[in-house]
Amino acid sequence: MSGRGLLMWDEAVTKYNFGKDHPMDPVRLALTIGLVRAYELDRALDVAAAKPAGDSTLRLVHREDYVAAVRAASADPREADQAYGLGTMDDPAFKGMHEASALIAGQSVGAAEAVWRGEAAHAVNFAGGLHHAMPGAASGFCIYNDASLAIARLLELGAERVAYVDVDVHHGDGVQAAFWDDPRVLTISLHEHPRTLFPQTGWPEETGGRGAAAGSAVNVALPAGTGDEGWLRAFHAVAPELLADFRPQVLVTQHGADTHFEDPLAHLAVSLDAQRAVQMACHELAHTHVDGAKWVALGGGGYAVTDVVPRSWTHLVGIVGHAEVQPESVIPASWRDEVYARTRTVAPGRMTDGRWPVRWRPWGEGYDPGDRVDQAVLATRRAVYPLRGLLA
Template sequence: MSRNARLIYSPDYTQYYFNDEHPFNQRRLLLTHDLMSAYGLLTDADILPPRMATDDELALVHDRRYIDFVREQGHSDKELPAAASYGLGTEDVPCFPQMHEASARIVGGTLQAVDAVMTGRAEHAFNPAGGLHHAFRGRASGFCIYNDCSVAIAYMRKHWNARVLYIDTDAHHGDGVQWAFYDDPNVLTVSIHETGKYLFPGTGNLTERGDGSGYGYSVNVPLDAFTEDDSFLDVYRDLLPKLARGFQPDVILTQNGCDAHAYDPLTHLSCSMRIYQEIPRLAHQLAHEYCDGKWIAVGGGGYDIWRVVPRAWTLLWSEMSDQPLADGPLPVNWLARWQPLSEEKLPDRLFDTPFPPIPRRAEITEKNRVTLERAKMYAPITDGD
């Protein structure tokens, strides 16, 4: 059994905290770490603590005036007049104390994962606090202050001249990462997400394919609302091997938002826990086939923090660390610890009982198939023999 994987984790991640009513709640990381431990999937040697990203590292992607303002706002006892111009102080991204430090720690956690993998100290690394894919160069957006995914990619481009395959399976389009590398043919951004017709951020259309020498290196598959497991996985399994074969990446970075689950309160997809075993399984295979195993994973969306996130990211870590889990009852001690704190009845098994089929299943599946074929038209695709 290979344990050449590292989990980047600290309870200090919970300091990235907006307010009690906000849907982005990093308490989910405590539940996830505890479930991994309850399954016996973690040793002390598996865990690396995050570090703080430096201003110079953040400035690989973010404007220094923005970085300075985030720091100033986080040290002020009132909302500063310019906050709204930076996307702060909004319903999505309220201001909170020490917001620069909390955000820089998350970015530093992803850079810690990058360093471990790119220097060969680990084959794979997972920062569950990361995946803040909506932040832009000079503006917060969609619960995200700094974009750890974009900083990590820019960091790998600068220090290793790496060709990066970025795979985003969050239900929300990975807009901040896409736009950061929209004209770069050395970064292939792939986002499989719910159509933006009714969902934030409203982007990720088929026509967003890149610009200049990066044309074709932005690939979007906007899925129809109420997409289920089979259709989601058909798209994923068809697309990713062909892209990896055509692009020949040096490293794979996956954003593993788990808000495509039917229980998620903010989205309209209808997937089950099954996809959260299959998504990392294929990414793992592709990393070994094309990248000498170099695979960095981050978290992302996931707003049912009790029933979905812990199981989904435990399955990811199980795959990454070569400790496969089969369906069965969840650990009794985990359920006993967290059920009294949850308003939801926690699931008692690792996988979901099959959900009733969606009435429009055939129509949705066909629509997604057509979307997939259109998405592949200008992408760097290489079919197998």
């Protein structure tokens, strides 16, 4: 196994573009790779591009008729069929949509293959994490579900236990749906409560299918306004214990940056520093609980496209490559100039929101029945833990 991390990157992923004024602005990807290069992280990791996912790979998760519908809308956006979630306000059709979506999926599948085969210790595709796409429909800015496809490919290669941890502000509904009845996949999603945010799923009572799959879906639904301390407390109150019990052969994580207090589409109040803390925790969990520390890290949502997303995912790339960027680091002037040239906005000056190190109270120090975050954590533990033979 190579001790180096692997960064999946192809400039053409920026063609995943829903058009002017859509929140999913591909400049967030361009600025992230720009910041990665400004910190010379592309020298600390191996950088590779995979081929677009072909039809046989896409059909590991997506229905054949849906892939055909995406192809038709990609060739002529006027042919977009809203019965498949295409041509909607969230997922407007655009020329080349199939090719761009399949390319992003291919990078995540390629990352999973490299990690499984021991060609890299860890791998990251920050263009991925499009976790809302369903087997037969686009949803929530997502056309093909690259996270599900990466997991399905791992299962095809022989993996018997794959854990998926999703810390995007939105519920990882597409991945949960893809593996609802599959006990080989444990999905853990930490997200804003469905009462207040799309996709209105991810209740703690959603615990997986029947039989052996019962308890394979884990959902921590956090109240709007949850900040750093509560978010980290909730993560550490659930994820480490479940991963220790499940003993995954591969860990796949999704790191949507839209939990941030500046994100315009959600209502959590998490800082960049807390996001970095969870990224580091996922890295540690891979080394502690995963055979061979096999870890695939993906991007996801994030709509503060200059201030937050590039910094958060550059931290992620550095952690994957064992070349962490220090929070107090002054951001290179070359990247700040690039931000202004592309967006006419002033870039942040450091890789921190000034909250590092982030403090939080471990679950083992006691439960506060009046705390809404503690109530959310306990609801999840009570729903899932007995199904897995654990004490809530």
